[in-house]
Amino acid sequence: MKTKKLTKEDILNACKATAPKGDYVKVGISTCGVAAGAQDTFNVFVEETKRLGIKIDITKCGCIGMCYAEPLVEVSAGGLPTVTYGKVDKNIAQEIIQEHLAHGRLVDDAIFEMPMNR
Amino acid sequence: MSKQTIFLLRDTSLTQDKTRDFQILFLKVARDLGIEDSIQAVRASDLGIYDKGYVIKDLTNEVIYANLQESDIEKFLKATLMGEGSVDEFKYTPDKCQLRIVLRNCGVIDPESIDEYMAHEGYCALAKALTEMTPEKVIEEMKKSGLRGRGGAGFPTWMKWSFARNSLDETRFVVCNGDEGDPGAYMDRSILEGDPHAIVEGMILAGYAIGAQRGFFYIRAEYPLAIKRIEKAIAQAYERGLLGENILGSDFSYELEVRLGAGAFVCGEETALIESIEGKRGMPRSRPPFPADKGLWNHPTIINNVETLAAIAQIINRGGEWLARIGTEKSKGTKVFAITGKVKNSGLIEIPMGMTISEIVYGIAGGVLGGQKLMAVQTGGPSGGVIPEHLINTPVSYEHLAEVGSIMGSGGLIVMDEDDCMVDIPRFYLRFCVEESCGKCAPCRIGGYQMLKIIDRIAEGKGVEADLEKMKRIAEGMQKASLCALGQTAPNPVMSTMKYFAEEYRQHVQDKKCRAGKCTKMVQYSIDQAKCKKCKLCVVNCPVGAISGSREEGYVVDQVKCIKCGTCYEVCKFNAIVRK
Structure with missing residues (x-):
């Protein structure tokens, strides 16, 4: 497949296009996350949402920096504010799917935040 | 379902977690007020705020409330x-x-x-530079920003670039130094893995600014995921015409490729890195000539750290003055640190220059693990020094850190508490440098080895008074005569601990005592029979079976078998294990 070469206009348009992003689950998969089990967590999300018929974007991202709380998962779904879950092992991943994705309730004792500016 | 307001609740005292009770009460009050359906109250694990009593974050409106009491609900x-x-x-x-x-x-x-990167202002800086700016203008913008090399030495980036730009030799190279080797540092890896396109864009911009034809990523082979992602990013950039011939229709053509380092610490030193890319053994060259004048295959080469390159696109996008507004007078912008050691929230942080070490440790990282007392903070890895507790209000900048005898370094920040021994820590770093010394120059090869022998002797309780003076002399020789920064800076951890923790060295040398119990040759564990409750916890936990005896006769530590791991000392609930 041959991809079209970009022009300046393409790049500037890409910056401007702020397409509203749908619901998503983002799993931090860098070496640090993988070492903490992020790949397993990612797989649970993919398999379980498929099994339950929940349609949601599940993507990978880099390290957000809260190493003590890896694996980290960012969830934006069901009209709820975007939150970051930490120490998401297979069980908490299940809980996030059952509670947050299926019923629109945030999961207790799993949210990690750090104050920052971007 | 009506729209809910969501509250995150958290009790932020480090000692006990009462959040659950607070949540129950919170929901009860809400029920009494008849508004339980319009709220969702969730217990958070960590809000990055500490010692502020109960904290509630209104997630829907993004407002934080702190220092609340139960009666305020x-x-x-x-x-x-x-x-x-x-x-x-x-x-x-x-x-x-x-x-x-x-x-x-x-x-x-x-x-x-690449599409997600482009949706976040990706490659905008490249488009702007190639169509609206001359290479000189790009360098001018870098000068305005005041950006200095983030690899540790802090050389102004624009100056390095303009040396190469003004060279008469037209064949020029750009190198990204991704050979990160400091123990406890992983800033570069995280950026390479988390935002590879930003570095690719920085590399292209650097190439355009100095007029280079080729660029190299030098990444250590221990970072397979980083390599994979950079290679993928380069391939995507080629596909879209952001690399190769006539980029975006301009006259500028540029190639990028990845070279792997085999994990030698010295290859992070720029001249050794050049040798390594050329296919030779990684050993530093003598300078001058500097790489910006004669680098790769004797052509002008600029070598920038990953973090430096990652900042460039933003500077071009927003202008140099924007970056120059952040930071201190001489150190502009932000710095990424990897905080590790005895700290509550270890992790990767980015702070504006000028923030103090105490603000980083207590404000951002949540303080020392287990509420222990902070002893010192180590910055700069094996090339840096320790900053003792009484100086932790030192602001983070190239100048201030150098003033207190440490360096900015690449961004490792290791927090130490009272259980760390200030002879053992520099001994670890010195051993690291001795192992990683390439052996080319004598001051580093021989001096480092001799220093290590002396500090080993001190740690084993065989030190004599004259050893301290001898170490100082060797250190001075290494600092002055070593060929590259590895040897020049290897004595720093020892020197700075000797300066700030002289009393601890004296104890090791004269009293043959290690306060922290880390220098195992000087430590002996025994059981205080008067305090011992015969619970056998130490017997069960000793990994080598060195504790024996019976309930009637009491337990004793076999000094021959004991490996001095300190497990018994930690598990004993009655302080019956004596450490001497």
């Missing part, structure tokens, strides 16, 4: 949901927080997707 709910009264006095804005410029996309975008 009713007032709080009435004010926030029913519009009765006000709780503005509890509003809280974290005064010290991170500022993410280099890490802006890390953890936000999918690193393997």
Whole structure:
């Protein structure tokens, strides 16, 4: 497949296009996350949402920096504010799917935040 | 379902977690007020705020309230949901927080997707530079920004670039130094893995500015995921015409490729890195000539650190003055640190220059693990020094850190508490440098080895008074005569601990005592029979079976078998294990 070469206009348009992003689950998969089990967590999300018929974007991202709380998962779904879950092992991943994705309730004792500016 | 307001609750005292009780009470009050359906109260694990009592974050409106009491709940709910009264006095804005410029996309975008990067202002800087700016203008913008090399030495980036730009030799190269080797540092890896396109863009911009034809990523082979993602990013950039011939229709053509380092620490030194890319053994060259004049295959070469390159696109996008407004007078912008050691929240942070070490450790990282007393903070890895507790209000900048005898370094920040021995720590770093010394020059090869022998002797309780003086002399020789920074800076951890923790060295040398119990040759564990409750916890936990005896006769430690791991000391609940 041959991809079209970009022009300046393409790049500037890409910056401007702020397409509203749908619901998503983002799993931090860098070496640090993988070492903490992020790949397993990612797989649970993919398999379980498929099994339950929940349609949601599940993507990978880099390290957000809260190493003590890896694996980290960012969830934006069901009209709820975007939150970051930490120490998401297979069980908490299940809980996030059952509670947050299926019923629109945030999961207790799993949210990690750090104050920052971007 | 009606729209809910979501509250995150958290008790922020480090000692006990009472959040659950607080949540039950919170929901009860809400029920009494008849508004339980319009709220969702969730227990958070960590809000990055500490020692502020109960904290509530209104997630829907992004407001934080701190220092609340149980009795304030009713007032709080009435004010926030029913519009009765006000709780503005509890509003809280974290005064010290991170500022993410280099890490802006890390953890936000999918690193393997060029489209996501482009949706976050990706390659805009490249388009702007290639169509609207001359290479000189790009360098001018870098000069305005005041950006200095983030690899540790802090050389002004624009100056390096203009040396290469003004060279008569037209064949020029750009190298990204991704050979990160300091123990406890992983900033570069995280950026390479989290936002590879930003570095690719930085590399192209650097190439355009100095007029290079080729660029190399030098990444250590221990970072397979980083290599994979950079290679993917380069391939995507080629596909879209952002690399190769006549980029974006301009006259500028540029090639990028990845070279792997085999994990020698010295290859992070720029001249050794050049030798390594050329296919030779990684050993430093003598300077001058500097690489910006004669580098790769004797052509002008600029070598920039990953973090430096990651900042460039932002500077071009927003202008040099924008970056120059952040930071201190001489150190501009932000710095990424990897905080590790005895700290509550280890992790990767980015802070504006000028923030103090104490603000980083207590404000951002949540303080020392287990509420212990801070002993010192180590920056700069094996080339840096320790900053003792009484100097932790030192602001982070190239100048201030050098003033107290440490360096900015690449960004490792290791927190130490009272259980760390200030002879053992520099001994570890010195051994690291001795092992990693390439052996080319004598001061480093021989001096380092001799220093290590002396500090080993001190740690084993065989030190004599004259040893300290001898170490100082060797250190001075190494600092003055070594060929590269590895040897020049290897004595730093020893020198700075000798300066700030002289008493601890004296104890090791004269009293043959190690306060922290880390220098095992000087430590002996025994059991105080008067305090011992015969619970056998130490017997069960000893990994080598060195504790024996019976309930009737008491237990004793077999000094021959004992490996001095300190497990018995830690598990004993009655302080019956004596460490001498």
